[in-house]
Amino acid sequence: MKFIFTRLVIFLLSVFVPTKKGLFIFGSWFGKKYGDNTRALFEHLSNIQPENVYWYTDNEKIASKIIASGNKCISGVNMKNIFLHLRAEAVFCNCSANSDLLGGYINKRTKVFNLWHGTPMKKIGKDAVKSGLSHTRLGMSKPNLTLSLIKKILPSTFYNFLKLDTYYLASSPEVSKILQGAMGVNEEKIIICGYPKLDKIFIESGYAEPYKILYAPTYRGEYNSELDILTMFGFNIELADKVLKENKATLTIRLHPANKLPVAVINRINNTNTISIDNEDDIYESLGKYSLVITDYSSVYFDALAVGINVLIAPFGYKDYLENDRDLYFSLSELYPERMPIDWKDFFEHFSYFASNKREQFSSIRNKFYSFPYAPCSDKLLSLVYLKLGREYVNKKNY
Numbered sequence: 148m149k150f151i152f153t154r155l156v157i158f159l160l161s162v163f164v165p166t167k168k169g170l171f172i173f174g175s176w177f178g179k180k181y182g183d184n185t186r187a188l189f190e191h192l193s194n195i196q197p198e199n200v201y202w203y204t205d206n207e208k209i210a211s212k213i214i215a216s217g218n219k220c221i222s223g224v225n226m227k228n229i230f231l232h233l234r235a236e237a238v239f240c241n242c243s244a245n246s247d248l249l250g251g252y253i254n255k256r257t258k259v260f261n262l263w264h265g266t267p268m269k270k271i272g273k274d275a276v277k278s279g280l281s282h283t284r285l286g287m288s289k290p291n292l293t294l295s296l297i298k299k300i301l302p303s304t305f306y307n308f309l310k311l312d313t314y315y316l317a318s319s320p321e322v323s324k325i326l327q328g329a330m331g332v333n334e335e336k337i338i339i340c341g342y343p344k345l346d347k348i349f350i351e352s353g354y355a356e357p358y359k360i361l362y363a364p365t366y367r368g369e370y371n372s373e374l375d376i377l378t379m380f381g382f383n384i385e386l387a388d389k390v391l392k393e394n395k396a397t398l399t400i401r402l403h404p405a406n407k408l409p410v411a412v413i414n415r416i417n418n419t420n421t422i423s424i425d426n427e428d429d430i431y432e433s434l435g436k437y438s439l440v441i442t443d444y445s446s447v448y449f450d451a452l453a454v455g456i457n458v459l460i461a462p463f464g465y466k467d468y469l470e471n472d473r474d475l476y477f478s479l480s481e482l483y484p485e486r487m488p489i490d491w492k493d494f495f496e497h498f499s500y501f502a503s504n505k506r507e508q509f510s511s512i513r514n515k516f517y518s519f520p521y522a523p524c525s526d527k528l529l530s531l532v533y534l535k536l537g538r539e540y541v542n543k544k545n546y
Contacts, residue, residue, distance in 0.1 A: 153251040157233065166236045166256050167199065172221075173239045174203040174247035175264075181209045182429035183241045184262035184316065187343035191525040193218045195542055201231065203248050224249060232257075237536060244311060259313040260532055262343070265446025266322050266516050268482065269365065269473035272329030314338050314535055316528070318453070319518040325476055338531050341453075341517070341524030348435035348454045349523050358396035358502065361437040363430065365445040366403035367464075367472055374406045380463035381490035384415050384422070390495045391421035396502070399437070401425040403445070439502055441494075444468065444475060448482070453517035457504045461488050482512065 173189040175182060181204065193200050202213050202220045213220035221228045232238070232252040240247035241264045253259070269275075315330055316338050317323040323337045330336075368374050377400070391398055398421060402408065408416075408424070416422045427433065430447065434440070440451040440458045451458035460483040462468075469475070479487065485505060488494040494501055519527075526542055533540035 157252055157254065160233065160254075164233055164254065166254050167234045168236055169196070170199040170201075170231070170235045171237050171239065172201045172203050172232060172235045172248060175241040177242060177246045178203065178205040178248070180206075180428050181213065182344075182431065183264050184342050184344045185239045185241045185247075186429065187346055187431070188239060188262065188525055188528065190218065191343060191346070192529065203228070203232075237532065244313070250311075253311055255311070257311065258535060259311045260316070260338070260535075261313055262316045263326070266318050266449035267325055267329070267476060268446060268448060269444045269475055270329070271325075273331055274325075274329045274476075275473060316340060316342070318342060318449070319514075319516050321515050338528070338535070339518070340528045340531055341519030341522075342450070343525045343528060344431045345450060345454050346523035346525055347431065349521060351435050356436060357438055358394055359437050360396060360398045360439045360441065360502070361401060361425075361434070362398060362441045362461075363401045363445055363447045364403065364443045364461075366405035367468065368406070370405045372406060373409055375409050375412055376402065376406060377408065377412060377491070381492045383491065383495075384419065386495050387491070388419045388421050390498050394498060394502075396421070396498075398422045399425050401430060444473070449516045452509055452513040453519075455506060455521060457502075457506055458509075459483075459487070459501055461494065463488075463490055484508070484512075 171192065173185045175185045181202070186202075189200065189202055197218065200219060202209075202218065204210055204213075204220065204222050205224075207222060210220045210222040221231060228249060229252045232249045233254050235254065235257050237258045237260060238244055238248055238253060239260045239262060241262050243261065244250040244253060244259045313332070314336050315326045315332065317326050318339070318341060320339060323334065323339055326332070326337055327334060364376060367376060387398065390396075400408075400416070400422065401424070413424060416424060425433070431450075434447075434450065434456070435454065438457060440447060440456055441461050442448045442451075442458070443460065443462055448458055448460060460479065462479055465479070485508065486500075488497070488501055526540075529542075530540040
């Protein structure tokens with residue numbers, strides 16, 4: 148109720164308060180993290196025209212880090228930050244403007260660019276809600292019963308009036324179709340371009356270390372739950388350590404932030420020299436260093452394909468995942484037309500096969516889900532953003 152009242156007040160103020168041309172605010176991950184497409188585009192734009200480009204967060208450590216880098220950052224809820232949101236010509240998020248920024252204070256005239264956080268393999272948005280799974284399994288906030296009741300009473304035009312003008316980033320026409328359905332928007336609200344978060348990897352391509360392997364699965368079960376996703380699928384630390392040593396390989400495990408390994412498992416992993424756990428905030432700072440990425444149903448699969456990293460789908464617990472977590476948009480055979488390991492024992496017993504380079508066989512899949520060239524894309528995306536703002540983008544660094 149408070150949010151709706153705030154939106155109404157701000158929308159009335161929007162009649163009298165104009166947006167400021169070139170004032171852009173970026174945010175991500177509920178204001179808690181600094182990463183993903185919004186971070187990459189923010190840093191790119193800050194390097195070109197830093198005058199009115201801000202990052203928003205409610206994490207003081209992140210704010211200090213950004214300010215120390217020489218870029219602009221605002222944090223918390225105060226009159227200055229509310230006014231900046233009210234004046235912003237455009238805001239950029241990767242989940243939603245309401246969660247990543249001070250969404251209740253955004254001007255009705257402001258355009259929202261949702262750069263999202265990856266090409267979806269599992270169902271998202273409206274498509275996921277239709278499955279009937281609980282909000283905790285979907286990683287969504289608990290439905291407000293009062294708000295749900297009001298929505299039924301008042302006409303839909305009232306809520307459409309409160310909606311901000313939002314555009315979504317898709318990496319190909321195929322992904323565009325998914326986002327249109329999942330977000331309930333038409334084709335005009337989709338921008339097709341590459342992902343800025345991959346720019347650094349394209350620039351630094353060729354620096355991957357041989358047999359440096361990353362395992363990055365999506366989350367399962369309840370959000371923020373302890374889950375031994377390794378042992379439950381046959382991960383034997385002694386066998387893994389042995390095979391990795393024999394092949395002069397290393398394995399980095401990076402779980403989804405919503406899942407945590409038991410302390411006992413972490414301690415055993417820390418006693419090896421071949422296996423480590425990555426807890427860094429932004430996976431894209433190090434993704435390009437790996438020669439093989441293993442995942443299950445995470446969008447990192449498409450990111451690895453996009454930048455030319457060898458990638459493997461390990462669909463452990465596939466049936467259970469479909470029944471208890473999410474359905475997928477595509478069959479596994481459409482996404483990975485090669486043999487996949489059934490568990491960790493299978494993977495390590497056939498290590499040479501699964502770790503071999505199969506990138507050439509996946510070029511058509513790469514193009515289906517990432518139609519942008521093997522090159523940085525931030526400048527191209529900015530030119531498309533400026534078109535939506537009604538003017539031409541000029542890279543000031545080139546003049």
